Every structure is written in C-alpha cells, then in structure tokens.
Amino acid sequence: MSMELSVQGKNAIVTGAAGNIGEACVRALAAAGANVLVADMDAAAAERTAEKLQKEYPDVxxxxxxxxxxxxxxxxxxxxxALEAFGRIDILNNIAGMSTKVDFLEMPEDIYDQMMDVNAKGTFLVDQAVLKAMIPNRSGKIVNMSSMSGKEGYPTNVAYSASKFAVTGMTQAIAKYAAPYNINVNCVCPGIVHTHIWDRLLDDVTKAGGDADAYWKERISAIPLKRPQTAEDIAHMFLYLSSPFADNMTGQSINVTGGLILH
Known part of the structure; x- marks a missing residue:
C-alpha cells in the first residue's frame, strides 16, 4: 500500500514561525496541504511571513x-x-527557541534563566496548551525543537545544552502521557544550521576576540558529511513527524546532523 507524505486538510500551529527554520516548516506544511497558524513573538514578522507564503500557497x-x-x-x-480560525488543531511544530555562546564561568544568572525560560518553559507551556486542545479529538502530532546539544553537552553552551536536554526529556515524558489519546510527541535535533541564532553565536565569538570564520569552518569540518544542515533539512523532518508516516513513532528525538551525533 502506497502512502503520500501529505497533511492535506490538517490544521497546524508553528511557533517561532518567522525564523529561518520556522518559515521553512510553515512552507513545508502549506505545500503538503495544511492550514497554518503562523505564530511568532514579532507580530510584524509573523504577518510578513504569513502574507508572503499565502501568495505561494493560495489553497491553504x-x-x-x-x-x-x-x-x-x-x-x-x-x-x-487557532481553534477560532480552524476549528481544531492537528499538528504543532514547536520551533521557538534561543541560544547564545557565553563562557561558563562568566555566564550571568539571567542568561541561564532566559535560556531555560524560552527553550524549556516555552516547550512546556505550548505543549500543554495544545495537548489540551488535541485530547478531545484523540489524535494529533506534536513535534518539538531540541538540538544536538540536547543529546550531548557542549562546554561553549552550558545553559543551552541544559535547556535542550530538558526538551528531549519532556518530549519523552509528554509522549507517554499523550499516547493513550493517540497523540504522537517527538522532537527534532538539528546539527549546525546557519540561522539567525548562529549569526548571534558567531557575533559572540567575535566579541570575545575570536575568529568567527575559523570557528564556523572548524565546526563544519567535524561533520562526517562535511556540510552544514539547512532549514529545509530540518523542515523535512518536522513534516515527516507531522504526517501519517510517523503514526507509530512517539517519544523519539531524531538527529538531523550530517552524522555529527549518532545516538
């Protein structure tokens, strides 16, 4: 029996939708037939993203x-x-997040708190609210954004690693909670994607007196496939986990790292 990777007629929420990966996820969902609530903390950016992609995908x-x-x-x-616009929620792509590069011994408490607030608490709040809306339908797909730093700790990103390990753990726990309601909960662990977050990380390297270009090349050289990941690479995995292809997957943390992380 053949199956098309489609989410035709489904209704989705994408958080962090105006960022590189968020916009790629909105595009992937729309191209596969889903209606999407394009959510971002920057209202103007959310409107621009929705308007731009609406012209490309007028049928959703x-x-x-x-x-x-x-x-x-x-x-x-x-x-x-989302409920007012669509009537129900079938898919959540929970992309919103942040990162920074600060030496561990120099890291101020507020940076740690902010990282945990956005990445960990944000995942908790959004998953909780969306799950409440999905449970009456006894179906749904929740896909969170973790990171390779949610699989292996990095000394240059201690707070970020802590927050993304929290996302990986929450994904497993929420998946078990949601399973009796036929709701799948997974997360994606991207590797090195040149997003706005990476732009800020490279700025941090420069501010610390380092060579940002050399740092980037060094990180890429460690990838077995010898190339960075793209926003589209990550969006493809989000779409897969949001589709019927992933009906029997839950609690998983899927690496898209070019082989950099293998567990």
Missing amino acids: KLVPQVCDVTNKASVDAMVSA
Whole structure:
C-alpha cells in the first residue's frame, strides 16, 4: 500500500514561525496541504511571513499570530486563535527557541534563566496548551525543537545544552502521557544550521576576540558529511513527524546532523 507524505486538510500551529527554520516548516506544511497558524513573538514578522507564503500557497489558510512562548496567557491566546480560525488543531511544530555562546564561568544568572525560560518553559507551556486542545479529538502530532546539544553537552553552551536536554526529556515524558489519546510527541535535533541564532553565536565569538570564520569552518569540518544542515533539512523532518508516516513513532528525538551525533 502506497502512502503520500501529505497533511492535506490538517490544521497546524508553528511557533517561532518567522525564523529561518520556522518559515521553512510553515512552507513545508502549506505545500503538503495544511492550514497554518503562523505564530511568532514579532507580530510584524509573523504577518510578513504569513502574507508572503499565502501568495505561494493560495489553497491553504495561513493566519499570523503574535505569541510569547514564555507567557501562559499569550500561549493560551494563540491556541484560542487557532481553534477560532480552524476549528481544531492537528499538528504543532514547536520551533521557538534561543541560544547564545557565553563562557561558563562568566555566564550571568539571567542568561541561564532566559535560556531555560524560552527553550524549556516555552516547550512546556505550548505543549500543554495544545495537548489540551488535541485530547478531545484523540489524535494529533506534536513535534518539538531540541538540538544536538540536547543529546550531548557542549562546554561553549552550558545553559543551552541544559535547556535542550530538558526538551528531549519532556518530549519523552509528554509522549507517554499523550499516547493513550493517540497523540504522537517527538522532537527534532538539528546539527549546525546557519540561522539567525548562529549569526548571534558567531557575533559572540567575535566579541570575545575570536575568529568567527575559523570557528564556523572548524565546526563544519567535524561533520562526517562535511556540510552544514539547512532549514529545509530540518523542515523535512518536522513534516515527516507531522504526517501519517510517523503514526507509530512517539517519544523519539531524531538527529538531523550530517552524522555529527549518532545516538
């Protein structure tokens, strides 16, 4: 029996939708037939992304929505907006996140708190709110954003590693909680993707007196396939995990790292 990788007629939320990977996920879902709530903390950027992609995919509905994933009221408003726009929620691609590069011994407490707030608490709040909306339907696909730093700790990103290990662990726990309701919960662990987050990381290297270009080349050279990952690479995995192809997968943390992480 053949099966097409399609989410035709499904209704999705993408957080962090105005970023590189977020926009790629919106595009992938729309191309596969889903309506998408395009959520981002930057309201203007969410509107621009939705308007741009709506022109490319006129047969689906793309709705912009402002959302601060660290704020429960904002998250609840996002879910309410999705239900109002679409009637139900079938898919969540929970992309919103942040990173920085700070020496561990020099890292201020507020940087650690901010990293945990956005990456860990944000995942908790969004998954919780969306799961409440999915349970009555007894179906759904939740895909969180972890990282290779959620599989292996990196000394240059101690707080980020902690926050992404939290996402990986939460994904496993929520998957077990959601399984009786026929809801799949997985996460994607990207490797080195040149996003706005990486731009900021390279800026941090320069500010610390380092050679950002040399640092980037060094990181790429460690990848077995010898090339960075793209936003589209990550979006393809998000789409797979959001589709019927992944009906019997839950609690998984899938690496898209070019072989850099193998567990």
